[in-house]
Amino acid sequence: MKRQLRALICAALLVFLWGATTQAQEQHSPWKASVLSRLVDINDLRFHQAMLQQIARVNDDNRAAGTRGYDQSAEYVGFWLKMVGYRVNVQEFKFPFFQELSDPLLQRTSPKAEPYRSKDPQGFYTMAYSGSGDVEGSVMPVDVVMPPGETADTSNSGCQAEDFAGFPAGAIALVQRGSCSFHDKGKNAQNAGASALIIYNEGQTGRTDAFSATLEQPEFTIPAVFASYAIGRELYDLWQKQDVRVHITTDTSSAVRTTRNVLATTRTGDPSRRVIVGAHLDSVLEGPGINDNGSGAAAVLETAVKMACADIRPKNKVVFAFWGAEEEGLFGSDHYVGGLTDKERGRISLYLNFDMIGSPNWIRFVLDGDGSDTGTAGPPGSDFIERLFVNYFKSRNMPTAPGALDGSSDYEPFMNAGIPVGGVETGADEIKTKKQAKIYGGTAGKPCDPNYHTSRDTLKNTSLTIEKQMLSAIGYAVGYFADRAPTVSEAGGMRAARPFSFEYRGPLVVR
Secondary structure, eight states, rough: OOOHHHHHHHHHOOOTTHHHHHHHHSSSSSSSHHHHHHHHHHHHHHHHHHHHHHHHTTTTTTOBTTSHHHHHHHHHHHHHHHHTTOOOEEEEEEEEEEEEEEEEEEEEEEEEOOEOOHHHHHHEEEEEEEOEEEEEEEEEESSOOOOOSTTTTTTOTSSSSSTTTTTOOTOEEEOOOOOHHHHHHHHHHTTTSSSSEEOOOOOOOTOOSOOBBOOOSSOOOOEEEEEEEHHHHHHHHHHHSSEEEEEEEEEEEEEEEEEEEEEEEOOOSSEEEEEEEEEOOBHHHHHHHHTTTHHHHHHHHHHHHHHHHHHHHOOOEEEEEEEEETTTHHHHHHHHHTTSOOOHHTTEEEEOOOOOOOOOTTTEEETTTTTTTSSSSSSSSHHHHHHHHHHHHTTTTOOEEOOOOOOOOOOOHHHHHTTTTTEOOSSSSOOHHHHHHHHOOOOTTSSSTTTTSSTTTGGGGHHHHHHHHHHHHHHHHHHHHHTOOOOOOTTOOOOOOOOOOOOOEETTTTT
């Protein structure tokens, strides 16, 4: 029965196979890359996005990891993958779930009452894994650097327990962003007896706004917020003259929950040369996540389905991966990579990541594998992946921009394991410049996705135009690497893991 259903599904999907194959054989490109690039269909991708949106609609309008919405999303992609013949492995794991239950409060009560705006770049945000509480008390700065140094990470505020020597128990710690993780600052403040914690941005150009940040683990009992540099400076300047008191309220919940990765592996291909193609499947709690990352997940699913239905038999083993709990901090991909032996890691030739490919105010980003434009290069071989995507778009007169490998998506654990990484994306909350608007169209001064991490991240707010372009590029790259991966000479030497110091852990800033 399953084989009959698979045959019917594939027959319906392969109406255009003969024409695509005939055209592809006329090209100089590898035939599998050309065929798969033509077979992937934007209408099928949009269908998968629509189904993910429907799943969210009947599950509190989200598909967040650890919720029924995510579980149904995983069941949906698993169904398709099994029906077209993949070996599907559901990999369960536990992760620290975090939820903000109501809006926070931060206001100065003395001198002169002054409320600050929540969830605002000029105001403050509750930190992920903050404890709950309602606290009013005196502010105590901890080893801050005012004015801030000329370069980032000048401040070591709160990085060592000694910074809190003589800290008055029950005071509210005012700590500056800088050289160490927010987790370390938070643990030191909590251990010193602080009743609450305000971490504020360091103050250099580009480091003034408040944003979503994380304490990384659910081991905090005190309220913790991340504030703009302006708020931190104001509180510090007032403190130098008099006692300053603030009122902080946070209402949060942290719990260990179980979620899953869905992994589909081709039945053919050299198991000693594996190509991993991944996208995170979860949304945030605030919305259905149809661009972030229903777009990338739908593209990976569509590519996997068409590869199976076209009976494209790769020389390399290809694994299509749908990661859970990316929005909480890359827990799904980290669990997968962390569970591999050294030998298993050595069998992975490369990792391709696709996170947000339908942004309405899009930029055509290609991850900067060689680091020549953004300063952080991926492991050797990442440059080869970057060139493949850049050349693909260049041959179609489509300009591209470099995307930073900053730890903001699921490629991070693979980078830390020394595995070449690459991918394409269309932007999240980056502000499009006038120059970029001239190149790509759209609106300057606005985010690439104004609906990022909101309830407005729906199908109607994604761009069909850029999704179609990105889907074809994804099909091409997967078809290409299904047959080959960067050689040692192309990669520029033997692959070796090296430490990376990322400011992001998925969408959340960690230091």
